Amino acid sequence: MTINQATAGQAPDAATASATYAVTTNGPQKKITAELDSDMPDGLTLNATMAAPSGASSAGKTELSDNAVDLVTNVTKVRGSGLSLTNKAIATVDADPDNVSRTVTYTTTNN
Secondary structure, eight states: OOOOOBOTTSOBOOEEEEEEEEEEEOSSOEEEEEEESSOOOTTEEEEEEEOOOTTOEEOOSEEOOSSOEEEEEEEOSEEEEEEEEEEEEEEOTTSOOSOOOOOEEEEEEEO
């Protein structure tokens, strides 16, 4: 994602990337977490939103950091596909303009 536009006198426009994901489980309750390989620098935020499969719960838009955060909980015996996953990068006017690269790791574990 590239943040490269702004309205004069305002913060840069956010950049959004969308994808889909699939999940299949038949065991005990699971959850899906996400974490960055390192925190975002000052002035930059990365949010993630994952749609929940049937019967599960989505945390909605959640800020990511180098600590795992729950995005979807209470995933039980389900097969879901085509579920939306959206990442949104937000910059303030104080953000460092250099290139920033982060890896997001999504993990499914027991609740």
